[in-house]
Amino acid sequence: MKRLIIAALAASTIFSQPAYAELSSSDESQILKTVNSDAKPIEDTALAIWGFAELGYKETKSSGLLQEKLKAAGFTVTPGIAGEPTAFLASFKNGDGPVIALLAEFDALPGLSQKAGVGTQESLGGISGHGCGHNLFGTASTYAGIAVKEWMKANNVKGEVRVYGTPAEEGGSGKAFMVRDGYFDDVDIAVHWHPGNVNSASQGPTLANISGKFRFHGVSAHAAGNPDKGRSALDGVEAMDDMVNMLREHVPDKTRIHYVITDGGKAPNVVPNFAEVYYYVRHQDPEIVRNVMAWVKQAAQGAAMGTQTTVDFEQTGGVYSMMPNETLMHVMDSNLHKVGGITWTDEEKAFGAEIQKSFGRSAPSLDTVGEVQEAQLYDEAEGGSTDVSDISWVVPTVGLSTATFVPGSPGHSWQNVAASGSSVGVKGAMIAAKTLALTTAELFRSPDVIAEAKEELKSRVGPDFEYSALVGDRAPPLDYRDSK
Template sequence: MRIFFLLLAACLSVTSLFAQDTTLKTRAMGDIQSRYDDYKKIALQIWDYAEVGYKEVKSSALLQKTLTDNGFNVQAGVADIPTAFVASYGSGSPVIGILAEFDALPGLAQQAVPEKTPIEGKAAGHGCGHHLFGTASVAAGIEIKKLIAEKKLTGTIRVYGCPAEEGGSGKVYMVRAGLFNDVDVVIHWHPGAENAVTLTSALANKSAKFRFHGLSAHAAAAPDKGRSALDGVEAMDYMVNMMREHIPQETRIHYVITNGGKAPNVVPDFAEVYYYVRHPKKEEVMRIFDWVVQAAEGAAMGTQTKVDYEVIGGTHDLLLNRTLAETMQQNLLRVGGVSYTPAEIEFARKIQTSFTYKVKAIESVGAVEPLKESQDAGGGSTDVGDVSYTVPTVGLVAATWVAGTPAHSWQAVACGGTEIGTKGMMVAAKTMTLTAIDCFTNPTLVTAAKEEFKKDKGDYQYKALLGDRKPALNYRD
């Protein structure tokens, strides 16, 4: 009989905790929704700022002020990055971190209309939706802070302001500075064209700017007196392109000539080319990058120029955590997808006419994709990978763009400046908040996530792929 009552008491305790969590989650979703207009205003302000990596002065300041006004202690300028910050509230364990990004992309200024319409006088645009990313993460942090302040939860919530995800590897420097060393779980998200929890890794990446130095001369009167730095760049590019036949097919190498000289009749004494090397395995990235360096050195030798290079960024692949992903999936299902008004459907249809490929139905953004693990590393890279090799990490994608919209496109910028983007942003804010509540109220979940993390990481000792260089604060110049 005693055992019966003990089991009954345990069941009642679990039921009570479940009911409490359900109440907290219901309230949290309502609170976030009640501030829809506030968060929309913040996101659109950052969309308008459209500041590129490490230049996000106004965007970072706005998010910092929002957090400070809501009771957070904000430490700015961390990891030798003026626009990076850590906002904290609470004390003790668990420590739950939420990542916030806010950098834009060069060359993508676009009005919030369904036709390609650049914004006069502007160069950058939020083609990856980081204005939504940062705002949703701040919203989730603020909601958790409220629950801690009311003693509904115990522990510490941190919002990490992470600059320059787009090629600048901002989080790598934050990891290297030890800012995640005492964190139990990290939560993040990304704008997209569907609602899904991330169980697909990312490509490891290493990037650098190769700078060739030659001798100027009159290209017609004295070409023999010159040594063309542009020849060095072109010779390097040719050799790297021949490499493609002999490297693993999953590899991605891309480049842009950032400086090719100033006038055709002047032999250029300086030229620069910016390279990315990607592969699902970080070890392969390092090997292939070294081969690219050899191509640069050979090109310099063959053109009688000199070359040096500056490593700009380097990111790990994404270490997945199924334990946390399964929990986040349940929360995403609870939150659900988005629905469009008739005017938004018309906008979406016009956007989809600009695509040259088959896309999902507009209504698909109202659904939640099933949780599925993929061996494909996907087509992109993220500095979240470095965080994931430091602490158990989980993320989702929310439908902030019309179905079929690719990242880094004018269509993504356009959607991000409308209610379509804001609605998806709120899905992400709510889902991250509910997942954080689970981490605070269920120690077993955090323990299981840590055990999976330890097992999957194995003996690997984290080391930044970009070495010990300081943040490349001017990489967008």
């Protein structure tokens, strides 16, 4: 697998900007007019989902709202695909032609309750918040799909546009189960985006990731009266963590291992009979992730033996590294430049300045939100993981980011929650919706580009590649956000 990835990245020098059929000015005008006419529904939908702030696989209201919008627009909607109650597949088909999928996320993050549009940390008293902007993500993709559908219908463009409602991106690997179960087998191109600090169609790999929960079981006893009768499940967790911290020296470079103790007992004077620790293992090479997680599992078994406890493991997620597509990058970049950057009002600039004060460090100029960066193809992963990656190994996939957050904001932060629930976030979502719609429409007009993108993907993954889901054969972990 490592050699495969090196070869795939080396292939990045092979693919130049393709010759594609740009949309006519009439096509562009029609699509942009549709998105602009939906500006108020886009804002209302994005802010409603921001208010729901539902965690992975629990996004009942968020998913339901997007499904309602798509049904009203004439899509056929199939809910609950891949064993995920909040997932859906929405389709508009107009005869035979390319099948292009837009991806829509909508899950929030735990522990990030925050008021919208304020530059100081002020909790709303909730348990979660949209620190990754998925309220914007799902909304923009949905309305981009609606704009493309209207354009296809008006111009009798053949093919099928789909919007996939994809829950639990944040650690639940929702899309990986969809890929494993064949829901992308007949898709020609997948298009997505993500909220960010800049406007860019640059492409590059992410980190593959396997996540799971280790649950230790011991024997309760009075911690002072008869501790010899007890066997501490927390000791098992701590012994495991110690061993994992020692093995860090001996794993391949750029491996990332994270953990958090999610249950360490209830009272100091009781030997805990249950404890749980939640682990992530990441690397750009999926095979290294498999191997390191196998070692972590061995550490868990050793810790259980040494503390006379038992341990069981539940894998909650597993995603590949992103496979970039240079052919599609050029199409997305061209359309992002057509749409352009973002203009903030004086009030929005004041909000941005307040947010930047909270960083305690220097930050990029607020003016960068009005710029569109030149697209670049990167070889090295930046550090995050996404279940979009699984799609990218089986379907040519392309994405972009737009400036929905204040420049310099850290990921998964209260600052991002404040922005994603404000006009700052909505303006970024509008840029995304327009760019996604134009790119999707252009690909419907460009069968040669679709064919070239497919050839590029084949070259990158290699002739012998067969997709094998890192999530294995388990069912989606619908309760992964629950404490056991």
